[in-house]
Amino acid sequence: MAASMRLLLRRVIRLSHRYNNVTAAGGSARSGCCWGPSTCRCFSDVAGDRSTHFGFETVPETEKAKRVYKVFENVAQKYDTMNDVMSLGIHRLWKDMLLHAMHPQPGARLLDVAGGTGDISFRFLEYVRSQQERQKRRTARSMQTPSSQDISDNYSTEDEDTSQESRAVVCDINKEMLNVGRKRADSMGISAGLSWVVGNAEELPFDDDQFDIYTIAFGIRNVTHIDQALQEALRVLKPGGRFMCLEFSKVTNPVLARIYDAYSFQMIPVLGEVIAGDWKSYQYLVESIRKFPDQEEFKHMIEDAGFYCVKYNNLTSGVVALHSGFKL
Amino acid sequence: MNMAALLRGLRAGRALRGLAGVVAAPAATKPQCSSLSRGFHRATLRLQDDSKSDKPPSSSSTTSHEHYQAHSAEQDTAAAAHEDSTSDPAADQASRLNTSYQDQGGEQGEEYETEEQLQARILTAALEFVPQHGWSMEAIAIGAETLGLSSASTGMFYNGAGDLVLHFLAQCNSQLTDILAEQHNQVQLGQAERKKTADFLRDAVETRLRMLIPYIESWPQAMSILLLPHNIPDSLKHLSTLVDDIWYYAGDRSTDMNWYTKRAALTGIYNTTELVMLQDSSPDFRDTWNFLDNRIQDVVQMATTAKQMQSTGETVVQGFMGAAITLKNLTGLNQRR
Numbered sequence: 001m002a003a004s005m006r007l008l009l010r011r012v013i014r015l016s017h018r019y020n021n022v023t024a025a026g027g028s029a030r031s032g033c034c035w036g037p038s039t040c041r042c043f044s045d046v047a048g049d050r051s052t053h054f055g056f057e058t059v060p061e062t063e064k065a066k067r068v069y070k071v072f073e074n075v076a077q078k079y080d081t082m083n084d085v086m087s088l089g090i091h092r093l094w095k096d097m098l099l100h101a102m103h104p105q106p107g108a109r110l111l112d113v114a115g116g117t118g119d120i121s122f123r124f125l126e127y128v129r130s131q132q133e134r135q136k137r138r139t140a141r142s143m144q145t146p147s148s149q150d151i152s153d154n155y156s157t158e159d160e161d162t163s164q165e166s167r168a169v170v171c172d173i174n175k176e177m178l179n180v181g182r183k184r185a186d187s188m189g190i191s192a193g194l195s196w197v198v199g200n201a202e203e204l205p206f207d208d209d210q211f212d213i214y215t216i217a218f219g220i221r222n223v224t225h226i227d228q229a230l231q232e233a234l235r236v237l238k239p240g241g242r243f244m245c246l247e248f249s250k251v252t253n254p255v256l257a258r259i260y261d262a263y264s265f266q267m268i269p270v271l272g273e274v275i276a277g278d279w280k281s282y283q284y285l286v287e288s289i290r291k292f293p294d295q296e297e298f299k300h301m302i303e304d305a306g307f308y309c310v311k312y313n314n315l316t317s318g319v320v321a322l323h324s325g326f327k328l
Numbered sequence: 329m330n331m332a333a334l335l336r337g338l339r340a341g342r343a344l345r346g347l348a349g350v351v352a353a354p355a356a357t358k359p360q361c362s363s364l365s366r367g368f369h370r371a372t373l374r375l376q377d378d379s380k381s382d383k384p385p386s387s388s389s390t391t392s393h394e395h396y397q398a399h400s401a402e403q404d405t406a407a408a409a410h411e412d413s414t415s416d417p418a419a420d421q422a423s424r425l426n427t428s429y430q431d432q433g434g435e436q437g438e439e440y441e442t443e444e445q446l447q448a449r450i451l452t453a454a455l456e457f458v459p460q461h462g463w464s465m466e467a468i469a470i471g472a473e474t475l476g477l478s479s480a481s482t483g484m485f486y487n488g489a490g491d492l493v494l495h496f497l498a499q500c501n502s503q504l505t506d507i508l509a510e511q512h513n514q515v516q517l518g519q520a521e522r523k524k525t526a527d528f529l530r531d532a533v534e535t536r537l538r539m540l541i542p543y544i545e546s547w548p549q550a551m552s553i554l555l556l557p558h559n560i561p562d563s564l565k566h567l568s569t570l571v572d573d574i575w576y577y578a579g580d581r582s583t584d585m586n587w588y589t590k591r592a593a594l595t596g597i598y599n600t601t602e603l604v605m606l607q608d609s610s611p612d613f614r615d616t617w618n619f620l621d622n623r624i625q626d627v628v629q630m631a632t633t634a635k636q637m638q639s640t641g642e643t644v645v646q647g648f649m650g651a652a653i654t655l656k657n658l659t660g661l662n663q664r665r
């Protein structure tokens with residue numbers, strides 16, 4: 001009884017401090033949050049609903065998904081513009097590096113979870129198409145003087161190729177983001193091999209052993225139960241399939257960390273307010289980055305879920321980390 | 329107060345139940361993950377020493393299937409236990425370390441294999457497709473698919489085609505070592521006669537080069553991959569161990585400068601013969617073996633010539649000294665007046 005009163009008081013204080021001195025409040029709120037959920041859990045285990053973090057706030061787990069949905073519903077229209085502005089266009093490089101590390105072979109099937117506006121899937125399809133073009137060009141060059149046998153073989157292999165088409169499935173919990181993505185695909189003229197599915201990362205609407213590659217780019221920190229999402233990833237991947245996760249992480253360099261913190265907490269919500277008219281969503285964005293586990297811890301979580309050969313690369317000295325694991 | 333104690337008891341009970349479930353969780357290969365970050369070539373070499381036996385493809389696919397089934401079965405129990413004991417990660421870790429697993433050294437009937445073994449299996453399967461696709465990621469992807477793995481597993485090979493070529497080198501070298509060891513045993517048992525050094529070297533190099541014959545069309549591509557800067561240390565290491573092994577089984581136990589000169593000579597012979605083989609079009613590479621014979625004869629001859637030259641040189645010097653003293657005597661410079 002006394003503990004719950006203490007908790008309520010702490011939340012009131014936190015809310016009042018929120019928009020003033022953000023970094024200081026962030027520090028105390030972080031420690032408060034660390035303390036809060038464990039005592040909350042003590043009582044809530046009996047009550048039946050646990051609580052988790054939503055940015056620097058503490059919310060019941062059932063509510064987090066709803067609030068995340070609302071955040072992305074609000075930002076969906078201006079999502080891509082804001083990405084470019086906030087990261088100064090560097091997010092394109094990060095996504096290109098993800099594709100480069102993925103190095104998909106022709107015929108691979110991709111599941112892009114929290115794919116939203118479809119950046120990864122578009123890049124994937126383009127990559128595979130250009131690889132196939134290169135291969136066709138190579139075989140054409142080596143077959144400058146084809147014999148009649150070669151020509152007949154070519155006809156038979158052309159039929160096989162259509163079944164080997166790579167496919168990308170974009171899965172997102174938020175219909176607004178998928179709508180924006182679909183419009184983009186139409187305007188870019190990409191339609192073949194792309195499908196859009198509404199689904200929750202913790203409970204994917206797919207059968208086991210379906211996909212070669214599972215990617216989740218800048219989405220896993222919004223998931224309420226990260227370990228469940230990882231286990232779902234393991235389930236839907238084929239044996240030998242690869243799990244790849246691009247996510248904001250801890251900056252390794254202390255000087256850069258301070259600049260990054262200042263930029264995140266001072267600039268980004270302001271940009272959000274000016275360009276998208278939404279301060280709170282972008283406040284949630286930068287806070288949720290701070291709450292996400294760091295590179296090593298996330299690597300252990302992936303290993304715990306059952307992936308092997310788990311590795312991570314730091315991009316832009318730790319602002320973004322690319323984790324990769326295999327289902328063997 | 330009692331509420332807190334009751335809750336603590338509940339949590340402890342749940343943790344214990346979680347422990348019991350997690351004990352069955354697979355952990356053998358998890359600590360191995362970090363070892364993979366150490367040089368991959370070393371892992372393949374170690375692997376080649378461990379698991380010389382090549383499992384036939386059908387049985388290997390069934391064992392890997394069992395592996396996946398067992399793995400997924402344990403995943404379910406681990407997942408169920410995990411939800412209960414979310415508050416005790418430290419205890420989980422301890423239980424995983426405590427479970428004892430037998431050797432990961434690639435025994436035939438073992439349920440779990442290490443990541444390095446799986447990678448070696450994929451690369452061995454990929455070798456079959458090299459004549460068609462060259463030394464490339466496509467060959468590795470098709471190799472993985474024949475083992476029932478997705479083509480995305482090629483992502484495990486960060487060196488790409490280099491991994492495939494180095495794996496092939498390691499495999500050939502270990503095969504050669506086996507053959508030489510077998511021959512050595514036979515000589516020890518008295519079942520075969522001991523060959524002369526020149527003949528032994530020729531046979532060893534010929535055996536090793538014959539292993540390249542199935543891949544001879546694409547071998548120039550492999551050589552160019554081996555010459556890439558990040559592959560040079562590994563390829564040099566393979567070459568030096570190869571040459572060292574051949575000389576060891578030839579009976580060389582020298583401990584002086586000869587150790588280096590012999591290995592340098594054999595390295596030269598091996599490399600030049602390999603290059604000749606690449607552009608040889610005679611039946612069964614007859615020209616290459618003739619070239620090899622000539623080079624070995626050259627080396628042998630050079631050794632004897634060197635010795636002769638040394639002794640000749642000494643005699644010549646002595647002759648000159650004698651002539652000089654005679655001259656001095658004749659001109660009377662030696663006389664003491």
